[in-house]
Amino acid sequence: MKTAAIYILGCRVNQSEGESFLEYFKENGFQIVDFNSKADIYLIHTCTVTSHADSKSRQMIRKAKKLNPFGKVIVTGCYAQTEPGILLGMPEVDFVLGMRDRNKILELLGKEKAHVIELEKNQKFEDLKIATPETTRAFLKIQEGCESFCSYCIIPIARGPIKSRPLENIIEEINMLSYKGYKEIILTGIHAGAYGKDINSSITELMKKILYTTKIERIRFGSLDPNEISSEFIELFKDDRFMPHIHLALQSGSETILKNMNRKYDTLLYENVIKKLRKIKGSILSVTTDIMVGFPGESQENHQESKDFIRDIGLDNLHIFKYSKRKGTRAANFSNQVEDNVKKIRAKEMAELRDELHSNFLFKMIGKQMNVLVEKNRDNITEGYSDNYLKVLIDTKGEKIIENTIVKVKILSVNKKVLIGGLL
Numbered sequence: 001m002k003t004a005a006i007y008i009l010g011c012r013v014n015q016s017e018g019e020s021f022l023e024y025f026k027e028n029g030f031q032i033v034d035f036n037s038k039a040d041i042y043l044i045h046t047c048t049v050t051s052h053a054d055s056k057s058r059q060m061i062r063k064a065k066k067l068n069p070f071g072k073v074i075v076t077g078c079y080a081q082t083e084p085g086i087l088l089g090m091p092e093v094d095f096v097l098g099m100r101d102r103n104k105i106l107e108l109l110g111k112e113k114a115h116v117i118e119l120e121k122n123q124k125f126e127d128l129k130i131a132t133p134e135t136t137r138a139f140l141k142i143q144e145g146c147e148s149f150c151s152y153c154i155i156p157i158a159r160g161p162i163k164s165r166p167l168e169n170i171i172e173e174i175n176m177l178s179y180k181g182y183k184e185i186i187l188t189g190i191h192a193g194a195y196g197k198d199i200n201s202s203i204t205e206l207m208k209k210i211l212y213t214t215k216i217e218r219i220r221f222g223s224l225d226p227n228e229i230s231s232e233f234i235e236l237f238k239d240d241r242f243m244p245h246i247h248l249a250l251q252s253g254s255e256t257i258l259k260n261m262n263r264k265y266d267t268l269l270y271e272n273v274i275k276k277l278r279k280i281k282g283s284i285l286s287v288t289t290d291i292m293v294g295f296p297g298e299s300q301e302n303h304q305e306s307k308d309f310i311r312d313i314g315l316d317n318l319h320i321f322k323y324s325k326r327k328g329t330r331a332a333n334f335s336n337q338v339e340d341n342v343k344k345i346r347a348k349e350m351a352e353l354r355d356e357l358h359s360n361f362l363f364k365m366i367g368k369q370m371n372v373l374v375e376k377n378r379d380n381i382t383e384g385y386s387d388n389y390l391k392v393l394i395d396t397k398g399e400k401i402i403e404n405t406i407v408k409v410k411i412l413s414v415n416k417k418v419l420i421g422g423l424l
Helices: 012-027 051-067 078-082 084-088 102-108 155-159 167-179 203-213 231-237 255-261 267-284 300-313 340-364
Strands: 003-008 041-046 072-077 095-097 137-144 184-189 218-221 245-247 286-293 317-322 369-378 381-386 391-395 406-415 418-423
Touching (some): 003 012, 003 051, 012 041, 012 102, 012 137, 051 072, 072 078, 072 102, 078 084, 078 155, 137 167, 167 203, 218 245, 231 267, 267 286, 267 300, 286 300, 286 340, 300 340, 317 340, 340 406, 391 406
Parallel strands (some): 072 095, 137 184, 245 286, 286 317, 391 418
Antiparallel strands (some): 406 418
């Protein structure tokens, strides 16, 4: 039997697409093997959000060819769309596939060296094969593309304009996943909050439809911008099926830097949205975010403003990135670039703040009752994720708990970055 191995870099959207590629190869008679094994085809699904992601992509391409010099190496994803020339210059690469016709890999392989088409405004959402990874939750891609053009970001070029998945297709897949026993979905997209902009709909319309026409028990969002959280959204978010966790993009807590980044909100709006969300979900609500350090022109004062804002509003966890110059973005041409050693220091300071905030939040959970979706139950260890997306180890008192069930747990203590709970 022919074999295929896949390596996925980057965001949750990439992870979701990677699962779809797995499904595609399975349906075409391939056995999926570990990426470290010898395979007939290696597919590297790339990310290009930072220079480190580019470097990692090239590293995995070289590794694949070393594992099997006679295997075919296919490169897909954002890096493939934005820099096909660089990838085609690598002797290890057999085929580069951009963001179009990704459900025709085998048909295109061998016919041409590259299939990278300019992404157009009027193209429709490309439905990849429905993926059903063997886990308790499913990542469900609802849209593609971004038109925000933040000054640091290459993604609008890599992914093209907004393309929303038809609402009826989303509902159909949710019902299929629910029928197969999935308890939880995570709605993802390159700019998920912009869902529906191109099809006369919206993220709130999608929320309504999911609530009224599906039976999925737990619903999460991948990432949203604060300016996309409307009053109607907040009303719908009250429903218990929407989990008390939200990844709310920030990037910087400095007004000056937000403006220079071309973000579409300010810190006041961000703070007001969090207050409204906490009012309906209570102290259990977990708010996480992305933070960039070392954006061009970021002074020490701006950096301190960002830290102070994050501390004041009490975010639960931070995903920290050092600014990386991306060719084709406005910020790449800014003259006041921050030195790498300064970025490194600021990232370390942000990481210390993140650890402090996350630890504080975990300890606040002691004594609270939570619903935990059990993901693993072996070797006398039962673990899962709480409503607010925190990892919980459960003392079952000898009771056998079936995986993919939701159990009520009381949080008893904290062990490093994990909650310890007792079964109720």
